[in-house]
Amino acid sequence: MTEPAAALGVAIHDPAPPRDIHLSHAGCRLHGFDWGGTRSPVLLLHGGRLTAHTWDFVCLGLRGDARLVALDLRGHGDSDWSDDYSIDTLAADVLAAADHLGFDRVGLVGMSLGGVVAARVADARPDRVDRLALIDVAPGVDFDSTRRMREFVTGLGPVRELRTVVDAAMRVNPRANRAVVAYRMSTLFRRAPEGNWVPKADPSPPDFPAILAATDRLADQLSGTPVLLVRGERSRALPHLAAERLVERIPDGHLVVVPDAGHNVQEDNPAALITALRAFLMRRP
Secondary structure: OHHHHHHOOOOOOOOOOOEEEEEEEOOEEEEEEEOOOOOOEEEEEOOOOOOHHHHHHHHHHHOOOOEEEEEEOOOOOOOOOOOOOOHHHHHHHHHHHHHHHOOOOEEEEEEOHHHHHHHHHHHHOHHHEEEEEEEOOOOOOOHHHHHHHHHHHHOOOOEOOHHHHHHHHHHHOOOOOHHHHHHHHHHHEEEOOOOOEEEOOOOOOOOHHHHHHHHOOHHHHOOOOOEEEEEEOOOOOOOHHHHHHHHHHOOOEEEEEEOOOOOOHHHHOHHHHHHHHHHHHHOOO
C-alpha cells in the first residue's frame, strides 16, 4: 500500500501493516485493522460499499498521532453479512468494538454512511465520544450521485482476473493513477473458493430512506460534540451550501474543504485530509 500512498503525497514514517482484529456482536463476526499507538483512540468508519482499507493511506500518514482503528461495518470488507443493517445496529457494533479494545472514550471519523453511524454513536453515548469528524456527509447529501460507482463495483463480479476490474475502472476514469486504482480494487474484491474475484460487500440494496432520515438528524445528534466536517471540493454528493448549513447549527462545528477530492476524500487526497484530521484531533475541545 505504500507505493500508491506515496504517489498521493502521504508522508510515511512507519510502513508496517496494521494488526487484524476480530470480535463478535449480536451474532455477527466483525473485523477491523488496529494501526497501533499509545495516544488517544480514534475509530474510523467507512462509507457504503467500501471497507476499512479505505483508510489505509490516512492511517499510514496519521499513525503516531492517535491510536487508529479502522472497522469493517457489518456487510462490508471482512465482516460478516447480516439481515440487519439498521443505523442503530451498526452503531451498537462500533460501541462493541470500543469495548472489545478497552476504549472508554474515543474520537470518531466517519465517511458518508460511516459518518451517519458515528453520529448515532455520539447521540446514544455522548459520554463515550470525545470528538467526531464527518467526511462528506450532511443533511442535503445526494447519495444518488454515488450510484454509478456502487453499480460499477457490484456489476463487475465475478471475474477471473482482478486486472479486468482495474481495466474497467481506468476506462471510467482514464486520468486516475493506475497503482492507486489497482490497490483500491484489490481491497473491494476477494477471491472466491472457485477462483473468481467477487465484491466483498453484501449486494443487498442499502435502505437509503432510513439513511437519509438519519442524516437529517445530524445537527441535533451532534449539538454537544466537537465536530469537524470535511467536504471534497469536487464532491457531487455534498453541496457546499449544505455543508455550511450543518456547521452553522453545531456550536463547536468547523468546516474544511479539501481540494482535488470528490466524495471519497480519504482516497482522493489523503495527504490534505491527514493535515485536517491531525489539527482537529490534536486541539483541545
